[in-house]
Amino acid sequence: MRYVIAAILLVGTSSALYGQAMDYLGIRVGNVGMYQGEGKDSLYISLSGSSVTNYTVAETLSVDYDFTYMGYPARGITDSRYLSGDVTDATTFVDTVYEDGSDLHRLMVVGKTNDTTVLKVDVLALQTPFAVGNSWTLGIVGDTLVADVDGDADYTNLDTLVFTVDSVSVLDMGSITVPAGTFDSVYTIYIRLRGSLWSSQVYNAIGDADAAWSESMMRDYYLFWRPGLGYVKDSMYQYAEWSYSFITVKSFAWDYKELVDYTVIGVKEQRQDVFPSSFVMTDGGIFLKRKATVYDIRGSVLFYGDGFVNLKKGVYFVREGDRTYRVIVR
Secondary structure, three states: OOOOOOOOOOOOOEOOOEOOHHHHHOOOOOOEEEEEEEEEEEEEEOOOEEEEEEEEEEEEEEEEEEEEEOOEEEEEEEEEEEEEEOOOEEEEEEEEEEEEOOEEEEEEEEEEOOOOOEEEEEEEEEEOOOOOOOEEEOOOEOOEEEEEOOOOOOOOOOEEEEEEEEEEEEEEEEEEEEOOEEEEEEEEEEEEEEEEEEOHHHHHHHOOOHHHEOOEEEEEEEEEEEOOOEEEEEEEEEEEEEEEOOEEEEEEEEEEEEEEEEEOOOOOOOOOOOOOOOEEEEOOEEEEEEEEEEEOOOOOEEEEEEEEEEOOOEEEEEEEOOEEEEEEEO
């Protein structure tokens, strides 16, 4: 049940409009973060035993554009996530964050109501500036959320999720080393979720609607955030349990991701007009937002497609449609 609760993940010009939460957090148009990690799911059913799945994850988050949401300054973030191993999945959706003064809100994905529609709820994701000891709530305790939360794609019997705890705390601040480098002034943010889930997967397995409510459900989520850049690591542990007669169902999930590469648009920088918005230059490569061809200086094709292209320092050419762009990877 990898999707029992959707992960609360955020990424990471300066003006009177966008000058508080998003500027402090590093959520600027043009920023791109690339993450890699791994995870494990385990499902235990008494009398049947356990099943364990392992997977690796690669994720790219790019801050793409400004807009206004309910009168607030907002930004759209494209989240492209790829799982491989025992689990294979490719998911891309546009996330939304908006700022209300020094508060950053996020439309959090809870689950899907059909093959193409996701359910999002408005949460108070982060309060800025960070300070060790600060705490707040997401603001969703008591809400009844109905969607395919457990990830079984049963849209006839949608799940129901109710939170009883949704606390967020800033635990400490220090340095952290990830594949992208060593970063100081990184804050550890702990998101604690507790609640109850009516699972269609459990209902379909045991055939009792009352027993499909979990006796316990929890998620502990740690977010390691560098102001001005975004988050450089996250870690999640999740557990849920159901009981019916002599049958017990237990679901465990764990995963983590670390920043492996990124590009940051400075506060006073703008995109170069000679480059289209369909690709972004980064240290160590090019991030293609849609299909294009990458050539070396000899004219040899190095890559065709979209996503991140890892390249050595040098001069390259990107051809998109009938236009060709000369780029330098530093």
